[in-house]
Amino acid sequence: MITMLKTRTFKYMVMLTVSAFSLQSCFVAKDYDRPQVEETQNLFRTDALPTDTLSMADLSWKELFTDPYLVQYIETGLQNNIDIRVAMQQVLAAEAYVKQGKAAFFPSINGNASVTHQEMSKNSQLGSFLSSRSSDQFDLTASLSWEADIWGKIRSNKRASEADYLRIVAAHQAVKSRLVSDIAATYYQMLALDAQLEITKKTVIVRDSSVSTIQALKDAGNVNQVAVDQNIAQYNQARALVVDLETAIFQTENVMSILLGQQPQKYARGILDEQRLQSDLKLGVPSTLLRNRPDVISAEYNLVRAFEMTNVARSSFYPSLTISAAGGFQSLELDQLLNTNSLFANIVGGLAQPIFNQRKLRTQKEVADAQQEQALLEFKRSLLVAGNEVSNALYAYNAETRKFEFRLLEVEALRNAERNSSELLKSGFANYLDLLITRQSALNSELNVIDSKLQQLLTIVELYEALGGGWK
Numbered sequence: 001m002i003t004m005l006k007t008r009t010f011k012y013m014v015m016l017t018v019s020a021f022s023l024q025s026c027f028v029a030k031d032y033d034r035p036q037v038e039e040t041q042n043l044f045r046t047d048a049l050p051t052d053t054l055s056m057a058d059l060s061w062k063e064l065f066t067d068p069y070l071v072q073y074i075e076t077g078l079q080n081n082i083d084i085r086v087a088m089q090q091v092l093a094a095e096a097y098v099k100q101g102k103a104a105f106f107p108s109i110n111g112n113a114s115v116t117h118q119e120m121s122k123n124s125q126l127g128s129f130l131s132s133r134s135s136d137q138f139d140l141t142a143s144l145s146w147e148a149d150i151w152g153k154i155r156s157n158k159r160a161s162e163a164d165y166l167r168i169v170a171a172h173q174a175v176k177s178r179l180v181s182d183i184a185a186t187y188y189q190m191l192a193l194d195a196q197l198e199i200t201k202k203t204v205i206v207r208d209s210s211v212s213t214i215q216a217l218k219d220a221g222n223v224n225q226v227a228v229d230q231n232i233a234q235y236n237q238a239r240a241l242v243v244d245l246e247t248a249i250f251q252t253e254n255v256m257s258i259l260l261g262q263q264p265q266k267y268a269r270g271i272l273d274e275q276r277l278q279s280d281l282k283l284g285v286p287s288t289l290l291r292n293r294p295d296v297i298s299a300e301y302n303l304v305r306a307f308e309m310t311n312v313a314r315s316s317f318y319p320s321l322t323i324s325a326a327g328g329f330q331s332l333e334l335d336q337l338l339n340t341n342s343l344f345a346n347i348v349g350g351l352a353q354p355i356f357n358q359r360k361l362r363t364q365k366e367v368a369d370a371q372q373e374q375a376l377l378e379f380k381r382s383l384l385v386a387g388n389e390v391s392n393a394l395y396a397y398n399a400e401t402r403k404f405e406f407r408l409l410e411v412e413a414l415r416n417a418e419r420n421s422s423e424l425l426k427s428g429f430a431n432y433l434d435l436l437i438t439r440q441s442a443l444n445s446e447l448n449v450i451d452s453k454l455q456q457l458l459t460i461v462e463l464y465e466a467l468g469g470g471w472k
Contacts, residue, residue: 029152029311032159032304037380043286043387044394055284057292057469061180064277064464069269070187073260077183080261084179087172094165101161104154107146112328114139138337141328148323151315160308167301174294177470179259184461186256191272192454193252197245199446200238207235207439210422234440272453277460283394283467289386292468299375299382306368306375313368316361319353386466393463400455407449414442 056064065071078084116137149155214231218224257264289296327345331337354361417438464470 029156029308029315032307034300035303035376035379037383043289043383044283044391054282055288055292055467055469056282056464057284057288057467058472059464059469060472061464061470064469065184067187067270067275069267070184073187073256073267074180074183076262077179077260078176081179081259082261083175084172085261087168087175090168091165091172094161094168097161098165101158104158105149107144107323109142109144111142112139113141136332136334138331138334139328140337141326141330143324143326145322145324148321150321151318153312153315153320156308156311156315160305160312163301163304163308167298167305170294170298170301173471174298177294177465177468180470181461181465183256183259185458186252186259187269188272188275188454188457188461190249190252190256190267190269191275192450193245193249194269195272195450196447197242197249199450200241200245200443203443204235204238204242207231207238210439211235238443272450275457277457281394281397281460281463283390286387289383289390289468293382293386294468294471296379296382296386296468299379303372303375303379306372310365310368310372313361313365316364317354319351322350322352324348324350386468389466390463393459393466397456397459397463400452400459404449404452404456407445407452411442411445411449414438414445418442 061074062071065074116139118135118137120134147154211228211231214228218228253267254264256267284292290300291297325345325347327343329337329339329342330344331339331342336342421438
């Protein structure tokens with residue numbers, strides 16, 4: 001009897017399983033195709049339209065940045081930065097959901113062990129006929145439930161979880177790209193401040209000597225006390241600028257410590273004039289942003305996830321096939337629980353078709369369609385933003401390169417004017433005000449040259465990040 005029951009149960013299981021897999025041919029979920037995005041045309045807004053598919057974003061940051069101090073700081077930041085570590089935990093959480101999505105194809109199996117004690121009423125219909133109105137039942141059972149993925153709902157859910165995982169991975173890459181850019185920019189700012197501080201300290205020494213010179217000229221009757229006071233004021237102005245620059249360096253080092261996930265400290269570094277970055281700026285065609293920009297990649301995977309959730313909403317309108325089975329041991333006596341006579345089994349196959357569900361399924365579909373359209377618009381916007389950032393960074397780099405040449409000529413002219421004014425003043429052929437104005441302009445122009453050099457470096461870093469570099 002038990003053998004016949006097992007054989008019949010096995011036949012039912014095989015029949016329902018074959019039927020379920022046969023129905024897989026009715027898969028109604030669609031496959032994702034990347035939408036045609038016309039926004040990539042002339043996205044960089046440049047006359048020199050790029051035709052090379054290679055981009056400087058394909059370079060690893062270790063190839064772009066060659067300063068050993070900077071390379072060391074970037075490596076430290078990628079290991080210790082708090083934002084990076086938070087993003088990594090988000091990736092691990094998304095990975096767990098992917099594993100759950102893959103497991104949805106398998107049946108769920110549960111085991112149960114129970115003891116039931118029942119006391120029946122003497123006045124009840126059943127209790128009045130039984131000599132013993134108390135009974136015990138011991139159960140050791142296992143149950144199985146499996147839903148056939150006829151319309152692709154489970155498969156679409158799995159794809160959605162995978163897309164969400166890849167979206168979060170891309171978001172993690174965006175954090176890395178931003179961090180590499182921030183560390184490089186902060187490092188170059190420290191170098192620029194160091195250079196400005198060095199020039200200002202030299203200026204303080206020169207102006208200290210100039211005060212003595214002006215005092216001697218006053219004693220000789222060539223200038224008055226106003227000239228002496230003006231030189232003293234200019235000397236102290238330079239000393240105050242030294243304090244401002246030292247404060248800026250101190251604060252910038254604190255910013256670096258946050259980026260590196262370390263306690264505030266002084267950081268060893270190189271010299272601004274020794275910094276050399278990749279001069280061959282390869283943009284790549286605009287479509288390369290689709291594979292390099294982490295935020296664009298993330299936006300597309302968000303679109304994929306929304307697309308798959310639309311598949312899920314669509315498949316909810318169709319019937320679902322569920323197979324459930326249960327079996328185990330049942331006995332009124334504990335010592336007879338594992339006896340073959342205590343075996344039982346049952347199997348149920350059901351096909352459920354939603355008919356009236358308070359409009360929940362239709363609402364779910366309409367919301368999924370709206371969210372998919374929203375994700376598409378956000379994907380297109382991410383491309384436009386990326387192109388705008390590339391365009392701005394490229395234009396700024398070219399502008400700063402031209403400006404740097406003019407700044408150098410300005411410094412050369414003003415330093416010549418300062419020397420000539422000083423000689424003419426000593427000879428009595430120039431006014432001390434000319435020297436003061438020229439001297440202040442010369443200092444400002446030298447500081448501007450350093451700032452222009454800094455901006456050149458920063459625009460390359462910005463262009464590198466805008467093209468999607470820094471996370472590889």
